[in-house]
Amino acid sequence: MKGPTMTTASSSTPTVHLDPAVQSVGHMLRRRVAATPDRRAYSFPTEDGSWDVVTWAQLGIQAAEVGAGLVSLGVQPEDRVAIASTTRYEWVLTNYGIMDASAATVTVYPTTIADDVQFILDDSDAKIVFVEGAEQLAKITGLRDQLPKVEHVVLMTGRIPEGTDTSWVLTMLDLRHRGVLALRENPALVDERVDATTMEHLATLIYTSGTTGRPKGVRLPHRVWVFEAYTADATAKSAGEDLLTIDDKQFLWLPLAHVMGKLFMVLPLHYGFETAVDGRIDKIVDNLAVVKPTFMASAPRVFEKAYNGVEAAMVAKGGITEKLYRWAVKNGGAVFEADHGVGHAGAFTRWQAKLGDRIVLSKVRERFGGRARFFISGSAALNPEISRWFGAVGMPVLEGYGLTESSAGTTLTQPSQYRTGYVGRPLNGIEAKVDSDGELLLRGPSIMDRYHNNPEATAEVFTEDGFFRTGDIAEIDDQGRIRITDRKKELFKTSNGKYVAPALIESTFRGLCPVASQMVVIGNNRKYVGALITLDDAAITAWAEKAGITGSYKEIVSSPQVHGLVGGYVDELNATLNRWEQIKTYRILPRDLTVERQEITPSLKLRRKVIAEHFNYDIEKLFEE
Template sequence: MSTPTLHHTPSASTETVDERLIENRARSVGHLFRDRVAATPDSEAFRFAVGETWEGVTWSEVQQTAYRLAAGLIALGVGPEDRVAIASSTRYEWALADLAVMCSGGATTTIYPTTIAPDVAYILANSGSVVVFAEDDEQVTKLWERRVDLPGLARVITFDGASDGEWVLSLRQLEQMGAELLATNPGAVDERIDALTPDQLATIIYTSGTTGRPKGVRLDHNAWTYQAAATDAIGILSPSDLQYLWLPLAHVFGKFLLTLPLQCGFPTAIDGRIDKIVDNLAVVQPTFMGAAPRIFEKAYARITMMMKAEGGLKEKLFKWSVSVGRDVAAMRARGEEPTGMLATKIGLADKLVLHKVRERFGGRIRFFISGSAALNTDVAHWFDSIGLTILEGYGLTETSAASFVNRPGSNRIGTVGWALPGTEARIAEDGEVLLRGPGVMEGYHNKPEDTAEAKDADGWMHTGDIGELDANGYLKITDRKKDFFKTSGGKYVAPSLIESTFKGLCPYVSQFVVYGADHNFVTALVTLDADAIADWADGHGISGDYRTIVTSPQAREMVQMYVDTLNVNLNRWEQIKKFVVLDHDLTVEAGELTPSLKVRRKVVNEKYGDVLDALYTG
């Protein structure tokens, strides 16, 4: 481990923080939930899709169901800190299951629904999970396949799958068991909540380790209640907000956004279907949404390509409006408002173009929150120009998601903003970002050596990210420490920044992976977005399936043009000298992307190493 230097995060002098919210935070997630129900029992808590319509439930209705499910878990023998896993996509039942675990005194273990059966078995065995909530028959089948490896797994509760009445129960059957327990012991769940302590285990979230085996990050109740209270304390959200939540709840960012409404009291529309995001935004009309950068990149590419396809006056008007919007956004970032001719221009631009773009996102968005990977600054500026602010934030699974975040009135594009109150940051001598605070993990489950390597004796979490803190407390992440590589010429290359820049230049790209460790020049692996490249092909008279299009000379020439543009602003040793365009995209199912759509660099480099190495021969 490197030795920390004394570069502390400066306080954000312009920010008003309600410290009382942090000091008086709930003792546990169970307490937080119960307090929310008591404060606003008849307010809307969740909204979820049933067919083509959306239904809402109040906090008191959520409590009734969650308590019955929690009592059902107690009836099954779930005790304090016993692990209960959830293997499901993002949906209302996920939230109910998690609340039930929290209120029963158990600890939630999260599993992505795309996880293959052997890895599911490893996570369940390593965590010691005694019950699993499984979304459907597909998830249940994985458990049947590995049941012999899971002697400690007592029951499976399925949301939509078939019940056998013995090992596999339906959600309704669990709820009925809980109702019967509460009929004889009405205080069973409240007694479990009363007994919860801040340092009690609340969640184990598994994150990929360098050896390939995932590591279970242990987060206690205090981590979650701190994150919620600290976010509430900076005053960026209120009960009048409406969240749209699609992110994987097995991911720490999604889990954080599920905990936040318990503190702030706003309702959440929940639907994990990525292909429904745009349609749902128009119907739900949320005021904020968290997302991974890929969602913003795709929206930016789609809209700009649509305008380019229109051509003529429409395209010119669109470009003019965005240009005016960018000038106004720059003024507002300085705390100024447009006057005179610029005020007239932005009024016209907004009336003719910009408000129509905002309406595609529901028309009520106050801001987006971007996390889990770096957001391209050109994409961020474009959204800002049309009146859709993206607040980039930063955190790790090991820091329970939110450590830094930009603020609506002090958003600085290209940074991840200020630290949440109560979180400390330092920059080590080698540039690594170190974090300390209530949100930092207890440690890795059953991995004391890995814990000691990541978290030092003084409580500083070594993030593995390289960053810079400016005098005003804004943090800029420049790359992952382990992703840096050295060319054979001895020059260091930061691939993430190059990759993010290219995604802002090329609207047709899906993934751009920079490669070149120990080689004499840098190369890249390129994949193209299926929808974007199909539109491009139509406009260039190219027919055929995806493979035919992306392997065509015209597609390669197009990519080369954008690579040339990229190279103009790179150091000579960073420039992409050669690249290969794959005939297929990277996918979550193939293990090449995480469920939050980040590239698994080690997997990609190993899988396509021969293809990339071939660029250095001949």
């Protein structure tokens, strides 16, 4: 097989020097506990609404109990242990315990349908399954006859329901008690497991949520996580910056079953900063004001919703308040862009920006806790206009890029190298090239080992010289910064032979329309391009109230006023597009897309095949003559 022809390549990247004494996530945890035992490690909400805190020393003890408990159940090195839970402290603790046992974590989204759960647990050979509560327990116990390899289920929260077979199900407290007894018998039990773990031992098995077809199990050895932590630090320092320090505070809401969430559980081990963890999506904005983080990583949809929320609030206030806000954002944006190589901001503009920041934008930042130095966006493209807005407000969003197969962290914008619409340079130690057809290719220590039990799929994604085919279309500028333009498989061709990149159009629309939730661009083999549109419930309800429109969400979005509003933004979108890309017709759906209906992934990406099935009637209506 002939290797691909490269049309563009990033500049060579410095080597990352790893500590040979750190061979695994377990080694990283042990070193962190020894280095800063009394510093705060994690904080998390309790049932009464307050926040509890554990130090690194406390976390180390608890994780060792979980790890020793797993060993007492017969878990061997690299045995698979699954977690089916939302993001919460118990997820974090369980993962660290699995690392202490030298086992491998298999991640399962709590929203995953039973059929896929059965496939993942069976394909991974999971021996133990941790479940969050009664709902997840019922899902697993309902599959018991189809899960002969699962030896035990551990209930992380709550009590075991009456009538449950307790020879198969035990609580987290039961497991930790077993761990305490095992450690009394052999105090070195966990240390022995960690000491025997090497870089190439399997640490994580993540089944890609997938927008089509059966999920593929991505095998990530300890090597990738150790490398990710060290390269994040080394890359920032080589740019003359300390992006993260021990004094930072992270707010972690990301699904921990997702590779990006996993990465942000590893970074605290290296840096030692505190992480506030709470996966309730409806509490993100409220939590920011309480937690007061210095940074947060997120998928773009959260930044879009936060931006739309501020915009809607300013429009609702109107008058001088809205005018001052627009003035402040305009000047703040001009200075931010000028400081990053776009345009010019003179002394008067800078004076206005400082004044606007003091009287307006500082109050906007308070909505986000008032301490945020930056945010990190990944998982999908962030709309450039929203990126500019956050920069203007004084909380720049540093875009990063990666896939499950590349351990999430492949590129990251450094503040000094910021360019709107770009995801930064490759991290130190990672090579990036663009193939002749525009596909981005990657090589380096962060790339997966292989797909689990799937040699055919593995062979398809690696070139002869070891580069991983990302499936993303990209450009690399003269400074080595990468711009992702679309998914290769999502590009479609109209019946007129013109290619269309739907994700870019969809992202642009969400940035333009403050009441938008989703846009799904459709037009494969069609004469023209159409779109399905959903609106954000809170945003459109607030707009409707001001416009004097009453009724349910379905009634509001079907009103002529809302169609006129959305149509105006579609026209604005079309003005930015080539003729063959323009949205000729659209339909506003009577409800939003949901994770529960499998229409979007837990990381908020569109599942186009499912959407096409659920809204086939609406799609056909788009293209009626």
